[in-house]
Amino acid sequence: MRILGTAALALNRIWATKVRSLLTMLGVVIGVAAIVALTSIVDGASQGINKSLATLGTNQLNITAMAPDSLTELDAKALAALDNVSVMFVQTQNQGTIATQDSRVNARLVGVSSQYFEAVKPAIALGSYLSSSAYASGSKDVVFGADAANDLGITKELLGNTVKLNGQDFRLVGVLDDQTGFGTSGRVYVTVESARKLFSQYPYVSSIVIQANTPEQVDTLQLQADLLLRQRHGLGAETTARYTITNQASLIAAVGSITATLGLLLTGIAAISLLVGGIGIMNIMLVSVRERTREIGVRRAIGAKQSNILIQFLIEAIVLSLAGGVVGLIFGEIAAFFLAVLGDWVFSVRLDTVLLALGFSLLVGVVFGVWPARQAAKLEPIDALRFE
């Protein structure tokens, strides 16, 4: 008897016991839907984080002061003089207030050096970045981050007008479109020189970012930068520095390993639910074999070989499991779609997810179907026919 005919027989039987089949499939449906939805969450989340990190550039080293006076502008100049450094900028920041004539809110005031915008390239909603002439002439210009602009109710009409930062007059030249950005919201950007007038008369900086020419040079540059700073600050190799150097690439790697671990964890959970689903299928197949003992006897009597019976029951288990897999896949993708809308990441049906889901449900059907099918095939025809 051909496989196709046997598959038709299995479908027939599953259709004849609709409710039971549906309930049996449920375990696999939930397992597969969980796998699909969860992988899409991990995918989407790491997509988002990596995008944010990538906009900062993968060749970067962030040197962050752990105390207000641990890094200076002179340190930054010395670092810029190192080999293989292509871009360098400094940030100095503090809490402060921003105000229009109508309202006043708290924000983080960030002083950035002229290379900042060129290096980070944040998206701009209105106006422009801080201009080079602002740096040259020392004029007090300000660029708002999206959240700060929202908080203060900045509109297009205010562009070019005066806003107050810590009570001082600044000219609003631009608003960033950085809502999906990474840590740029709730901030306003001014030149380092203006920042010093706002909150720090000393030439201390809160962070220095240097960028290597190529990604391969990042690790070497990190060692060189650390060595240089230790020399400048008179620190021995073993002394704990009052700054930290973080490597953008290692940050991405760390995020990657976190998502990998998370993915593994979720796959583990999904695997458990598939296991439970598989046991459900095995259970119902064993019940089915018992219920249909006579049918098996009759089939053997009219010429079915053990292999025919084995294949019949195995295919039935596989069809159950695979149907569960298909339904689970559909539900999982629907869930993934809504999660993508909620989480604001790109939804896509990935071929490997589809193959994984179907492959797993096929495997579950085979693994948990074999034993009941063997039980069915091994029945003695005379015992099976006599079975009440």
Add this chain to the structure above:
Amino acid sequence: MADEVVRLDKVRRDYLVGEQVTTALGGVDLVIERGEFVAIVGPSGSGKSTMMNLIGCLDRPSAGSVKISGDSTSELSDNKLTELRSKAIGFVFQQFQLLPNTTAIENVMAPLLYQGKSTKEARKLATQMLTQLGLGDRLNFDRNRLSGGQQQRVAIARALVTGPDIVLADEPTGALDSKTGAAVIELLKELHREGRTIVLITHDLEIAASAPRRVFLRDGLIERDERGVS
């Protein structure tokens, strides 16, 4: 030598029930030739079911030999025995034993499909057979929509469709009212007249009387082997 379709030589069949050995057949010789209509008659416990299982290639003897269409069943693997059964035997059961969730024609197609015939050919042969038995208008009825007599005719069609050497009918009228039962016996007689070999297993002497040869079993032995009109 006449064409022997069944040959039993000193056939014993012992069963182990718990620790007790029960003898169902205690050394039986029987020859059935092609074209015969034989009733195997006996009360329950006489060994007639065991006889049916042995002739039907569902079981093997504990001792002695069973030859069906010339092949000795004790030497065959399960697969070969199934092939022999598929080729040589057509079963008609007491409770019809139509397959669940299948239509009349699917039931009749099943043995052909197990023989490896294509669906198309199986459908053709099954349609012919059912039409021949007057069920041409019931091909796609499932068993719930067939009367007892119709179900038994489907079962007979299923037994005949492979052109077996022996039609083995186990209490074929047991689940039918007497009128329908009589019609089924008439059908078996007619099949016999067409030249088929019929082996009828029954406890009912009246039914057995319709067969030209009657083998009486008691306590696992052949008590009498009668021929002619009783």
